[in-house]
Structures are given as C-alpha cells and as structure tokens.
Amino acid sequence: AQSVAQPEDQVNVAEGNPLTVKCTYSVSGNPYLFWYVQYPNRGLQFLLKYITGDNLVKGSYGFEAEFNKSQTSFHLKKPSALVSDSALYFCAVRAPSGSARQLTFGSGTQLTVLP
C-alpha cells in the first residue's frame, strides 16, 4: 500500500524568506509524486509533479520540489515566500503501474506567510 506523510501540520515563515514544506512517501516501485495547494473554499490546484528525470522539479508560482530517493522525500520549496502563498498544501503519491491509479494524499500542511 502507498502512503504519504507530511510531518508538519503548520509552517510559519516570514515574507521574503525561503520556505520548505516536508513530505515523505512509501510506495512499491518508482513513485509518481505531486504537490497540490488548496485555498479556502476552493478545490485542489496542481503545483508540480515528479515522474522521472531531474531530482529538482519546477512548478507553478515559483515553487519547486526536490526528489530524494534514498530518503523517500519530496519536499516543496520556494526561495522567497509571499503572503499570497498562505494556503493548505498537500503532497500526493501514485503507484507507477497497475490498476490503482488514484492519488494518495498526505494530511496537509497549513502554510502561513507572515508580512
């Protein structure tokens, strides 16, 4: 079975500082990894994905994520946080093959960027 852990329920960072939202995963085989963001009363918005290739993937709104196979991690990063980045962030994993194509999500991390 696949699983995702987001160890921090809440992350606070000052505007302009770098931010990191942590994610670790467990899946059989090579993982497909994703980050989504959710603003209040909204659905999930796709940020970025890792399928294969470079360990550093770039996504929307200046976000990037680093895939680390040995540590089974996929941390979300941004060099300079904005107040508008404040939202709920979800890491997700999908099995690479087989019938189970669904996403398994982490519990979410509430990011607050302080002005």
Next chain:
Amino acid sequence: KAGVTQTPRYLIKTRGQQVTLSCSPISGHRSVSWYQQTPGQGLQFLFEYFSETQRNKGNFPGRFSGRQFSNSRSEMNVSTLELGDSALYLCGSSRDRDTYEQYFGPGTRLTVT
C-alpha cells in the same frame, strides 16, 4: 479552456436522504476520480471512472456509488445519508488513465443534518 465543473457547490441534506453530485471534466479529459475531504480523515479516494467503467474503488460502503456518461461527465450518489458523510467532495479529471496529473474542481460541500 474551462476547468472542472462541479454542481451543486453547496448542499444541505437530512439523515436518511440520498444525494447526487455532478462533475463535468475538462474538455477532452476522459478519466474522472472522486475524493472525499473531511477534517478528520483528510482526502480519501472514492472511485475512478474511465470510458464509462469504474476502474477502481476506495474503501467506502456500498451507499457510495457513481457512474460516468459517454460525454465523460460523472455523477456520484450517496444513499441513506449519515452525519459522517458531511464533507467536501472533490472531482479530479485527467486526459486518460496514464496522464499523471489530475485537475480538480472546486468541490461540492455536503452538509448532513
């Protein structure tokens, strides 16, 4: 291009009633998945549809069902509603089963009283 559309956006039902939620995927997308989001359980997979066939189902009771039409629009139905069914129901669409990312609608907020 229009995004994923879900209707209605908000719904209030009474215990024991049934409800039907609708999802229209992005034009050209043929795979639709449904997820339930609650504060306690987080985001949980309900089912996946592709080519009008249910391809995968999550660990939910038989009261939860769904279907997909030939135009890829999907509906999910919950019968005999329970208080615990109160949740945000999200629909995600992707071009096909091998397309990696899913794009989500705004969700339907169901409240069961």
